[in-house]
Amino acid sequence: MDTEKRMQQFRTMFQRVIDPLGYKFSPDTELVDFLLEQEVMLEKEKGSPYCPCQGLTGEREHDMQLVCPCIPFHREHFDAMKRCWCGLYVHKDVDDPDSLVQISKKEFEASRDKGQA
Amino acid sequence: MWFFAINENELDDGGKKPLLVEGEKLLLIRQEGGFYAISNKCPHMDCPLSKGSLEGFVIKCPCHDWLFDIRSGEFLNAREIKVPAYGTKVTEGKVYVNMER
Numbered sequence: 571m572d573t574e575k576r577m578q579q580f581r582t583m584f585q586r587v588i589d590p591l592g593y594k595f596s597p598d599t600e601l602v603d604f605l606l607e608q609e610v611m612l613e614k615e616k617g618s619p620y621c622p623c624q625g626l627t628g629e630r631e632h633d634m635q636l637v638c639p640c641i642p643f644h645r646e647h648f649d650a651m652k653r654c655w656c657g658l659y660v661h662k663d664v665d666d667p668d669s670l671v672q673i674s675k676k677e678f679e680a681s682r683d684k685g686q687a
Numbered sequence: 688m689w690f691f692a693i694n695e696n697e698l699d700d701g702g703k704k705p706l707l708v709e710g711e712k713l714l715l716i717r718q719e720g721g722f723y724a725i726s727n728k729c730p731h732m733d734c735p736l737s738k739g740s741l742e743g744f745v746i747k748c749p750c751h752d753w754l755f756d757i758r759s760g761e762f763l764n765a766r767e768i769k770v771p772a773y774g775t776k777v778t779e780g781k782v783y784v785n786m787e788r
Binding site for chain 1: 730731732733750751752762764765767768
């Protein structure tokens with residue numbers, strides 16, 4: 571299957587998943603096209619459309635939580651940033667994705683734990 | 688509307704059977720004596736749940752290990768995402784599925 575066609579399939583399938591979670595594709599269409607193309611390549615190479623921005627370990631339990639859209643497995647962290655790690659998805663109320671700040675998981679967890687203390 | 692699915696004795700407890708009912712790909716599961724019907728397509732990437740593994744009332748998608756409760760269709764990691772679930776009834780040894788969700 572050609573890359574363009576598979577990218578379109580990803581758009582349709584992933585839209586179904588992200589919509590009930592309160593997310594949408596980023597308004598940055600160039601970024602979206604680039605990331606989806608990377609995912610098509612990853613699927614061809616590794617069998618699944620993994621997140622292009624996070625490292626795989628080879629351990630199935632870990633890696634399956636990085637198959638796009640990985641929002642359900644990192645919800646608290648992504649909700650805090652209003653975007654997924656790559657920026658492929660943003661909260662529905664976001665118009666300017668460039669205004670969002672990427673927070674490392676470590677930083678996020680530290681600030682969350684501090685808030686709970 | 689109720690549609691005939693299978694005879695009750697065609698499925699053992701803990702068993703699952705993919706079916707085509709009214710043009711819909713369904714998965715019928717018998718667990719702890721009850722019958723449960725869900726869409727056979729994972730809402731993530733349409734993988735056939737019939738090829739997944741069943742543990743209690745939870746089925747694991749064979750493609751990316753997404754877990755669903757067969758009673759409600761809910762995805763365990765995000766309850767907002769559901770695989771369509773259908774009502775079932777057994778009448779005179781025959782299992783029927785209600786295609787109106």
